[in-house]
Amino acid sequence: MAEQSAIFPRYFRKVPVKRNAIILVVVILAVAGMIYVGARISRNSKAGLEAPEAPEVAVGKMAPDFQLKTLDGKTAKLSDYKGKAVLLNFWATWCEPCKIEMPWLVDFHKQYGPQGFTVLGVAMDDDADSKEWVQKDIRKFAEEKQVNYPVLLGNSKLGDTYGGVPFLPEIFYIDRNGKIVQHGIGLKGKGEIEENIKKALGQ
Amino acid sequence: MIKIVIVVLALLVASQAQDIKKKQYVTQIATPRVSLAGAKTAPVQLRFAIDPEMHINSNRPKTENLIPTKLVLDLPTDIAVVKTIYPPGKDFSFAFDPSEKLNVYSGEFPIAVQLRPAHGASAGTFKVHGELQYQACNDRACFPPKKLPVEFEVTVLKTKSRRR
Numbered sequence: 173m174a175e176q177s178a179i180f181p182r183y184f185r186k187v188p189v190k191r192n193a194i195i196l197v198v199v200i201l202a203v204a205g206m207i208y209v210g211a212r213i214s215r216n217s218k219a220g221l222e223a224p225e226a227p228e229v230a231v232g233k234m235a236p237d238f239q240l241k242t243l244d245g246k247t248a249k250l251s252d253y254k255g256k257a258v259l260l261n262f263w264a265t266w267c268e269p270c271k272i273e274m275p276w277l278v279d280f281h282k283q284y285g286p287q288g289f290t291v292l293g294v295a296m297d298d299d300a301d302s303k304e305w306v307q308k309d310i311r312k313f314a315e316e317k318q319v320n321y322p323v324l325l326g327n328s329k330l331g332d333t334y335g336g337v338p339f340l341p342e343i344f345y346i347d348r349n350g351k352i353v354q355h356g357i358g359l360k361g362k363g364e365i366e367e368n369i370k371k372a373l374g375q
Numbered sequence: 376m377i378k379i380v381i382v383v384l385a386l387l388v389a390s391q392a393q394d395i396k397k398k399q400y401v402t403q404i405a406t407p408r409v410s411l412a413g414a415k416t417a418p419v420q421l422r423f424a425i426d427p428e429m430h431i432n433s434n435r436p437k438t439e440n441l442i443p444t445k446l447v448l449d450l451p452t453d454i455a456v457v458k459t460i461y462p463p464g465k466d467f468s469f470a471f472d473p474s475e476k477l478n479v480y481s482g483e484f485p486i487a488v489q490l491r492p493a494h495g496a497s498a499g500t501f502k503v504h505g506e507l508q509y510q511a512c513n514d515r516a517c518f519p520p521k522k523l524p525v526e527f528e529v530t531v532l533k534t535k536s537r538r539r
Contacts (some may be wrong), residue, residue: 190513265440266510267517272472298520328381339516359515 196267205362231355235260235346236333240294240324241301243311248324250292251350257372259365262326262337264296265313269359270341274317276362280369282319286350287373291321294330294336301325345372377453400426400511401523404483408528409490416457416491419527421446423484423507430479431509433464441510442520446486448505453496454529457489469514490529498533502526 186220216221235258239249250258259279263270274293295310307325314323331337334344345368352367402424409419426433432441446459462485464478486507507523 185471192398200492207477263517264517266442266520268441268475268512269515269517272469272475294517309440339518341516358513359469361471 194276201328215290219338230239230344232334233352234350235344235352237350238330239332240326240330243307243314243323245323248292248322250346253290253292254350255288255348257284257287257369257374258344258346259289259291259369259372260334260346262296262331262340262342263333264291264340265309266297267340270313270351271317273341273359273362273365274319276365279367284373289373290367293319293321293323294326295323296326296331296340301327332375343368345369347372347374397507399521399523400429400432400508400518401507401521403507403523403525406526406528407443408530410530410532411492411496411535412532413488414491418487418488418489419529420526421486421488421527422485423523425481425483425511429479429511430467431511431512433480434461434476435464435478437476441477442508444480444510445508446488446505446525447508448503448525450489450503451501453493453499453531454501454503455491455493457460457491460487460489462486490533498531500530502528 213248235250235290238250239247239251242248250260259277259280261270261273263274269364277291277293293314297306297310299306300310310325332343339357341357341359343356343360343365344352345356347353352370356364356368386444404424407419407421407502410416411417431444434443434445436443444461446461448456451454462480464480467473467477467479467481469477505525507525508520509523510520511518
């Protein structure tokens with residue numbers, strides 16, 4: 173025993189062996205899980221056959237609140253929309269699939285608006301919230317697409333809050349209580365988007 | 376022990392997020408070499424491979440908002456670029472909107488750079504660094520603009536000086 177005490181640091185001697193073993197198993201499982209998820213993300217994005225899967229952990233949780241500048245110079249918070257179902261759409265002017273789904277979002281905003289629904293578009297162009305010329309491009313783009321919903325100027329801090337937003341378009345469907353009910357990365361069909369809106373509305 | 380575990384897990388999560396952000400969808404194939412003699416120009420051909428099922432905008436995308444592929448070099452003062460030649464892209468449309476034509480690169484593509492020694496260039500071998508600026512998409516999603524580090528080697532040969 174005296175020999176063991178000399179070999180192991182004092183700290184480890186205090187912790188029961190059984191507890192150490194449990195912690196070790198937890199660490200191994202966590203690392204294995206991360207390697208598996210990392211490999212899946214890498215494989216999906218490398219193969220490019222389909223948009224990488226969304227981190228499902230976000231579904232069922234409350235959508236993190238944020239405050240952003242809007243294109244018309246105001247500020248908006250997600251919590252301002254509590255009581256409404258929200259389609260939170262991350263997009264950028266350089267994203268062609270985002271451009272394709274925009275007219276659909278315009279239609280849905282108009283169609284489901286009276287039922288307590290809104291689309292919030294978050295432009296993720298670099299420096300969207302700080303450089304005027306970027307905002308000018310975003311405004312021009314939104315006008316060309318006849319966007320009828322609020323456009324917010326995103327930043328990397330918000331991106332990190334929402335899982336990094338590594339691919340665009342990305343949509344979070346949020347119910348009237350602020351809970352994320354569905355999450356989609358990449359261009360989806362118009363029908364699938366509508367189904368998720370209904371889900372957010374509780375229909 | 377628990378504190379150590381928490382720190383290790385936090386570092387792992389952070390490193391994975393960074394990995395996704397740092398991921399490149401284009402790679403440079405080999406490091407080409409070129410020799411320059413006298414005041415003559417010589418081309419160096421850089422070759423790139425795009426990940427399968429992915430595409431990047433060509434140097435001249437058809438829509439102004441799209442980010443063109445561009446090579447930016449950080450040249451030593453002894454070497455000058457005469458011209459950078461980008462290949463033409465291929466027309467491409469997303470299945471959801473066949474009417475919108477894009478112009479893209481996919482698979483492998485070259486960029487040729489014509490170089491010449493600058494006036495009074497000293498002989499020697501120079502490693503030229505730069506970056507390929509690009510923005511990649513697959514058929515459903517787009518990835519933020521990236522910068523791929525690029526390099527090649529240029530040897531400026533000694534010129535025979537004329538004796539009076």
